[in-house]
Amino acid sequence: MITDSVLEKVFAAGHIAVTGECGPPRGAMPEVVKEKAEKLRGYVDAVNVTDNQTAMVRMSSFAASLFLQQMDMPPVMQMVCRDRNRLAMQADIIGAYAHGINTLLCLSGDHPHFGDHPMAAGVFDLDSIQLIQTVKRMRDEGKFQGGADIKGPPKMFIGAAANPFADPFELRVARLAKKVRAGVDFIQTQCIYNMDKFEQWMKGVRERELHKEVYIMAGVTPMKSVGAARYMKNKVPGMDVPDHLVERMAKTPKEKQAQEGIDICVETIQRLLSIEGVAGIHIMAIEWESAVPEIVERSGLYPRPQV
Amino acid sequence: MITAERKPLAEIIDYIDNCRRILLVGCNECVTVCAAGGRKEVAMLASAMQMDFMKRGKTVDIREMTLERQCEPEYVEELAPFIDQADAVVSMACGCGVQEVVRRFRGKRVYPAVNTSFMGAAERPGVWAERCHGCGNCLLGLTGGICPIARCSKRLMNGPCGGSSKGKCEVSTEIDCVWQLIWDRLKELGIEDRYEEIILAKDWRTERGGGPRKIVREDLAQ
Amino acid sequence: METFEPVIVAFCCHYCAYTAADMAGTMRLDYPANVKIVRVPCSGKVDPIHMMKALELGADGVLVAGCLEGDCHFKTGNVKAARRVTYVQTQLEEIGVEPQRLAMVTMSAGMGTRFAAIANEFTEQIRKLGPNPVAAARKAQAAPAPVAQVN
Amino acid sequence: MTDHTNDAQTTVLVIGGGVGGIKAAMDLSEAQKDVLLVDKAAAIGGLMTQLDRTFPTNNCDLCTISPHLSAGARQQHIDLMPLTQVTAVTGEAGDFTVTLTSTPRYIDLEKCTACGECHKKYPECVRFYPGLDHRAPTCMRYPQATPQAFSIDMAACKDVNGLVNVCPANAIVVDDQEKVATRRVSSIILAVGADLFDPDKLDHFGHGRYPNVVTGLEYERIMSASGPTLGELVRPSDGVPPKRVAWIQCAGSRGINREDVSYCSSVCCMYALKEAIVTKERFQDDIETTIFYMDMRTFGKDYEGYYQRAKDQYGVRMVRCRPHSIVPDSTGQQLHIAYATDENSGMTTELFDMVVLSTGFRPSSHTTRLAEILGVELNAHQFVRGGNFEPVVTSRPGIYVCGVIEGPKDIPETMVQASAAACMAARHTGHAGSAAEVESEYPPERDVIGETPRIGVFVCDCGQNIGGAMDVDAVVQEAAKYPHVVHVEMAGHGCGQEALDRMRQMIQEKNLNRVVVGACSPRTHEGLFQENLRKAGLNKYLLDIANIRDQNAWVHGGARELATAKAKKLIRMAVGGVAQAGPLREHRLPINKDVLVIGGGVSGMSSALALGDQGYKVVLAERTGRLGGLAAIIRRNLEGDDVRAYVAQLVEKVQAHDQIEVITNAIVVDHSGMPGKFQTGFQIGPRMYYRQIEHGATVMATGALAHRPDQYLLGRHKAVMTQLDLDDLLETQPEQVSNWECMVMVQCVGSRTADNPNCSRICCQSAIKNALRLTDLNPDMRVFILYRDMRTYGFSEDAYIEARRRGVIFVRYQADIPPRVTADGDRVTVHFHDPILGRDMEVTADCLGLSTGLLADDETTEDLAAIFHLNRTEDGHFLEDHVKLKPLDMSVPGFFVAGTAHSPRTIRESIAQAQGVAGRIQGLLAQDVINLGAVVARVDRDKCATCLVCVRACPYHVPFINEDRYSEIDPAKCHGCGICAAECPAKAIQLSCFEDAPIMAKLEGLLERIA
Known part of the structure; x- marks a missing residue:
């Protein structure tokens, strides 16, 4: 064990880890965070807290993670390279760790173009891989990115994202290898709908035995309606939603579509669990946290192991 | 080369609305090549300004000049004989030119007429695309000769990000994903494995991070 | 009040439009005397500056007349001319001068009737538009001709 | 006149x-040969200079010919x-x-300034002024006569020394003698034209009375502005403008009476x-x-359209008949024309203010003596006999003929024969010195750089x-x-x-260094005025022409x-x-100096041979596999010659000719360059x-296509064929043809219709030939020819008369009531209306021959026009540069059509x-050097920003960046478009x-007066 992150313990114990996701509110409303977290309690090992997702300003990931921490719901703090330079990042990492937040997800972040401040200048002082190296160095060498010593180094369980479906597809395994070389501990993939492509990616990963060096969590998202399906297919960058799923949702009558979305999600999880190298499931039920309990139960991932 | 685009007429007119005598100065270098501030554009703007003033019943006297290069003191000096008869100077040069005129002629109102944009190349006649960011520490040697700093929307040195699709950037299908180009290029050169070498965090001091820069050649400096 | 007689400058390409204008002559067709023709070797020779200056000096309408699409004696002159006319029209819009004061027309050498028809239509269209605002202002001030040395 | 003795080789x-x-x-x-031009009149110009307007352009064309004259x-x-x-x-x-005999002019050409003083004072002793004014003593045929001098008929002069004193330039030479000179020449062209028939002898029309x-x-x-009435259309009897004018065609032509000639003069219609259109217009x-x-x-190119416009647009009334007589009314001011038409057999008379007798050509007595x-x-x-296949060749080698003296024809055909005669006559002469020597003839060019402009403005009134x-x-x-x-001035x-x-x-006197001419279009006259500046020692580009005629007077006549x-x-703009x-x-x-001929038919081969014989290398490209x-496929012509044999020997001559390279199955794919430097792929x-x-x-x-419209059962019944098929059948199966009892022919099949408005010119002749x-084969065969207008123009009228003599029945049909055909076993029945009998007729015929004429090969001309940028007429034929005076040149320099x-x-x-065309080309290629003119782009090296815009924009890829880092344009390659x-962007x-x-x-x- 490198850190005392709950997630690491679950992985280390050989269990299938399950993480949820909670999008902080666009205002100072702690009860919203608590409410969402409460719905996940017991069904997930840790909860990702997004950082200005889609470049829309929200309560910071650090602040929301603190609320989860205080509720005894282990948060996975996300940090994008878009909004802070390397000074601010390292300061927040130390601060968070001081509050007991010990799991961090390093992301490049969506381009300001998509958000509510397209006129803002993206920082991008570091990119996600350089951030992984920085957090690893802070943890293992106790040194800042600039080289100075850290008294009380933060021991973060380092995570990153991976999108097996983005182009050029043949590059995506090599990119994972790059992140592994940078020192990432666990990976959460983009939500998976194109099962064949994901399996093809996992085959590549296994060929390079990367699954032995990094815990890979397969990301899933239940679709609430055919509209949601089409939105994800066309509007969300890097998302690959095959047509047959959209048709399946379109064929289901309006009122039953949400249930159909959950059924698809469960089926997806069943298949994912059968893939060698999948160490966990990351359920991104954004603004639909209430569906997580049913999904986790029907996927046979309930109750969560006590570590 | 440095590229630029002519400012909207309304903005230029705002600057000089209270002037009666204008010295309109073009530059025969980069802004001529990208058809923003050459002798022809000077004549076009002069005519447009003249019409705008006359339409509003005002008179304006515009002297048109085009210097060889507005970022050279000796060429800027050629304005000296005319500077006093002008209430304001409107410069169609890139930002460097405008500021050189300001530096030389204290107390004289000098206004830009173009928006200086980027260092770029002619993609095809009449179309220029950004190619260099002037980061001061060129990493083209590491990426097969294609620059991610200037041509990736997120300046990723270890791209591509998750949003790259069909070779295009997530921000717009008009923009090529530079990492796709780099990846294709590495394949062409047969050095795909070079891709997995991590490009370390950049020292931005050589870029703007270190403050406005100067290059000094001791052997030439007087 | 007497009717407004617009001044119209027509840049005509030697091989097509100018010949068509001559043809309108040999056919004794009638078109308004407002149209004054400037001969150029090709419509592709008409510089955007000439179009702007014509309007700045007070012309009410400017025509750029070239060969039919694909028939340009110099292959691509008329295509370039059309693009430049559009570019100058956007400039005119910025100034607040009606872009329709400037138009690109095409015809073959034998189309005397078409030249006369265009001359008639365009003159009426400009007459309806009224005097060029710049010309009107210029007339009001009778300002001395602006000093414009182009070096 | 420069008098230099010419040795025989070059003149x-x-x-x-x-x-x-x-x-x-x-x-x-133009082909650098010396010419001795002789005319019995006091000034050259002949008949055309007296015409006010000429068809089909209705322009006076005097100014298109006067440059020729003064040139x-x-x-x-x-x-x-x-x-x-x-x-x-x-x-x-x-x-x-x-041996040349010159009659005295009694005026010294060098001194006479053509001021016209003598003309004003002594109008009586001048040679006859063709037209109505019989008295003027000094005759200047037309305002721009060449040579620019009057001539005196001394016999008719009563007060000789009064005449001598009146002349300010004392140019009158009383004792001027007849001169006789001998000259050695290499060949002779007879172009004396013909007179117009003097109808006084036709007493039933009363001309002269x-x-x-x-x-x-x-x-x-x-009607002519330079005519006796100074362009006012008035009745000669009382000077009152006429209200009703009539024209009587074929006055003295196509007749069998005492004074008539049998042939048709081709131009009177x-x-x-x-004249009718101009009268109304x-x-x-x-x-x-x-x-x-x-x-x-109206069989010439686009003439049919002219005829239809006369009827529909101008309302000229057409009456088909041969008027009996003209008789004045009681007042003597008006004239009764008595005539009978097919429709109403009785005689009708109509009153007219003026009657115009359309008289044809008659060879003058001079020519018969000259021919001897x-x-x-x-x-x-009594016209000069030209060859059956080579019209400009006479019976005597070295002597050629062109124009009306070879046979009645209009001005375009005359111009064609003139160029042909020039080409054939040039064979016998050597080369007479290149253009370079000519250049030195001009005075040295005055340097005007730095002088303040001194502009001379010359405004033409161009008559009306x-x-x-x-x-x-x-x-x-x-x-x-x-x-x-x-x-x-x-x-x-x-x-x-x-x-x-x-x-x-004026340029000399006032030391002018710029000239503005307010005149017609620079397109036609820029060269003429530029040349004039050059001869005055001024650089010819110091000129600007204000087009105040075609683009002003002619289009704003009313206001x-x-x-x-x-x-x-x-003019202000030009200044x-x-x-x-x-x-x-x-x-x-x-x-x-090589020539490319496209099309291996008779025309292509003939021009190739004409050029080859003159030493030019010719490439003859034929699209199909064979020449001809x-x-x-034609057997006989109207004269009876074996056409197929003639064409075969032409093909042989071409293939054997060492100067001609034939390429068959050759398709044009690309073309570039300029006259003297073309490349065609x-x-x-x-x-x-x-x-x-x-x-x-x-x-x-590239020739034309034999028209085979789907009409009158053509292609669907054995007995229905075209004249071409019949021409072949007559040769291959004469016996089968001879036992036909009855044969019907229909004219204007697929021609003079909405979709093919033009007349195909040759179908009437081919119908009569067949x-x-x-x-000949079977004198008893009954032959019907159903026609709209029999257009056997010129001498082919004799064949029409012979056909009628042999009993061929000609029946006219209206365009809107064409004949109908129904199958009748092996034969066909033709139904038509006979206007003379006034009854519908049915004739069963062994064979129906359709005169289908020619159609433009639209597909070929369209492709070639696109590749070579050539103009075409509406119906797909190639368009010549000037319908009248340049029928062989095309508007694109260096291109000719035959x-x-x-x-x-x-x-x-x-x-x-x-x-x-061969003659015209020798003119173009006689020069060793082609003058590209001065309209080329120039780059100012100091302003050039080396931005490559010009390199990318030039449609001909001419500009390039030279080693001195600025754009360079080779004047030889620049086409002068100015793009x-x-x-x-640097205005360089x-x-x-x-x-x-x-x-x-x-x-x-x-725009300056706007303020």
């Missing part, structure tokens, strides 16, 4: 200075001898000795239509015009054309006020010799003050522009391998065109002759 004698003679002389002089006098190679006749000829081809009965030419003179359109005719013979002197055979009608539409004097006075203008006919001399004189104001503005213009140098380029074209043979031909000139001889051969690609025509006429100049490129400064000055000139 051609051209007898007759009419438009044909002048064109032949011009072509020869004629100026060409170094042309030695002009007016008032001179050929009295003896000895020797043979290559070396003739001719009733003043209001005039001939076509006299009517022409009455067209000139009658023209120029005078009052309420004048009623009626034409009495038998057949309306020259030893050339005449035909039955400009003078009639505006106040020219006001324009001239206004011009005096313009900046830098130091001299203004009204130039009358600016393009005339007199005005040109005056302009040169006199508007036209005047606009003329002032146009502004010319002040900024600078002297320019022209660029020269060596000429590639359409003519190869072909794909040849089944494997379509690519080959590029370099050449200096191009001949389009009819005669049918009646044969049925130009318009439908007989083999004989096609060969004339082919040889004519780069307008695109250059100026197109000479169209620089920014003059254009801006023109705009300022136009």
